[in-house]
Amino acid sequence: MISFDHDLADEHYLKPDSQEFVEKTGYDCAKWLVEYCMDNYLDLPKFYCHSMNPVGKENIESLLKNFKNY
Known part of the structure; x- marks a missing residue:
């Protein structure tokens, strides 16, 4: 079983080849x-x-x- 949380961290990640930050979420x-x-x-x-x-x-x-119903 997998339990998901949407908000994972306060940390943001740089997009590859960019100076733009993106937030990774659940x-x-x-x-x-x-x-x-x-x-x-x-x-x-x-x-x-x-x-x-x-x-x-x-x-x-x-x-x-x-997806499960697909």
Whole structure:
């Protein structure tokens, strides 16, 4: 089982070849997992979203549920 949180850290990351900062979130992790499962013909593992960010939580859950139902 994977438990997702939307807001991962106060730290931001530089975009490659850029001076622009981007925030990595639990949504980025969920997108990576969906792509990994698609590329490797795997079922999505069980998941839970425990984030206190209601919009971020809904976005993660929607992405994962849509892939699971696909």
